[in-house]
Amino acid sequence: MKNECSICHQSDSSLMRDIGWPNRVCRICNAKAVTETGETPNWDSMDDCGDNPVFIDGIKCWRRYRFGGYVTMRDSYDCVSEEAFYDKLATEGLIGSPSGKRALQELKMVDTMKESYRNLKEKYQARKAYPPDFRGTDYKKGGLVIVGQDGGITTKSIVRKVLMLDDEDSSLYKYVSQHILSPLNLTVDQIIALNLVNLSFNTSLARIAKWESIPFDDLVNGLAELSYDDFKEKLSKYKPKYVITLGQPVFQFLQRKAGVTFHPIREVFATGIEIVLDNDPLICLPCVHMRTYNVNRKVYKDQDNRLRKWALNQRL
Numbered sequence: 347m348k349n350e351c352s353i354c355h356q357s358d359s360s361l362m363r364d365i366g367w368p369n370r371v372c373r374i375c376n377a378k379a380v381t382e383t384g385e386t387p388n389w390d391s392m393d394d395c396g397d398n399p400v401f402i403d404g405i406k407c408w409r410r411y412r413f414g415g416y417v418t419m420r421d422s423y424d425c426v427s428e429e430a431f432y433d434k435l436a437t438e439g440l441i442g443s444p445s446g447k448r449a450l451q452e453l454k455m456v457d458t459m460k461e462s463y464r465n466l467k468e469k470y471q472a473r474k475a476y477p478p479d480f481r482g483t484d485y486k487k488g489g490l491v492i493v494g495q496d497g498g499i500t501t502k503s504i505v506r507k508v509l510m511l512d513d514e515d516s517s518l519y520k521y522v523s524q525h526i527l528s529p530l531n532l533t534v535d536q537i538i539a540l541n542l543v544n545l546s547f548n549t550s551l552a553r554i555a556k557w558e559s560i561p562f563d564d565l566v567n568g569l570a571e572l573s574y575d576d577f578k579e580k581l582s583k584y585k586p587k588y589v590i591t592l593g594q595p596v597f598q599f600l601q602r603k604a605g606v607t608f609h610p611i612r613e614v615f616a617t618g619i620e621i622v623l624d625n626d627p628l629i630c631l632p633c634v635h636m637r638t639y640n641v642n643r644k645v646y647k648d649q650d651n652r653l654r655k656w657a658l659n660q661r662l
């Protein structure tokens with residue numbers, strides 16, 4: 347029984363939501379949880395952490411705190427740590443379903459990233475919420491938002507706004523206005539640009555990934571995960587109908603968050619894909635970033651044309 351509580355064996359529809367997790371515990375049992383010392387478990391939804399393990403009628407359980415909530419799972423093995431518990435589940439084949447595997451990968455990634463993030467922030471002198479979003483003077487709700495990856499390097503060049511859209515002489519400005527906005531019959535005054543990762547480091551993410559031996563996509567994903575609340579808040583403020591993602595990692599991340607079938611950017615660049623992020627429908631229009639565009643003109647050379655065609659269909 348998929349919806350059965352692993353402690354009281356009653357079925358609980360709320361368990362459907364966390365189907366990727368084994369040995370889950372229902373709401374009623376959850377309410378009885380205490381810490382090792384018998385107190386009500388503490389939980390910090392902002393930081394996704396809380397007491398572990400917890401005990402329900404004396405049965406050891408581990409709580410997975412994530413995305414502002416938690417999943418409680420019964421531990422039949424008496425593991426010494428949350429991580430040992432997941433390892434045990436994995437070797438027992440209990441995290442074997444595709445969704446379970448994804449969940450395990452995701453939690454490992456988020457865990458690794460959270461820890462790394464705190465270290466990386468100090469090590470590479472991260473500056474938070476920098477650079478500030480670019481806000482076109484004529485932007486209207488229901489319009490278009492361009493989502494870049496990260497704030498890049500803060501010490502070498504002067505970046506005053508996301509994607510340097512306040513600087514007509516910058517190559518980014520030229521790329522975005524000529525090869526993305528112009529085919530859509532838009533100007534920078536009509537759009538907003540923000541970054542998925544709301545941090546700037548003193549070196550590039552590519553270098554950090556290399557030096558820290560973290561796969562680049564994992565690094566971006568992890569940092570994006572930690573910036574996600576902030577990102578969603580901005581979306582609900584700007585209320586765009588269209589979102590242009592710049593680069594594969596940003597596109598990948600939003601697809602994962604929306605839970606849609608994964609499309610490689612090569613196949614779907616400059617064509618609209620409908621996604622829903624936390625009940626907000628968006629039309630996502632993946633584009634490549636400047637460097638990729640310049641280096642792989644053969645592959646992406648019809649981006650301008652595709653955008654033009656798409657805009658015609660949308661009557662933008």
Ligand SMILES: [Zn+2]
Binds near residue numbers: 354372
């Ligand atoms: Zn129960």
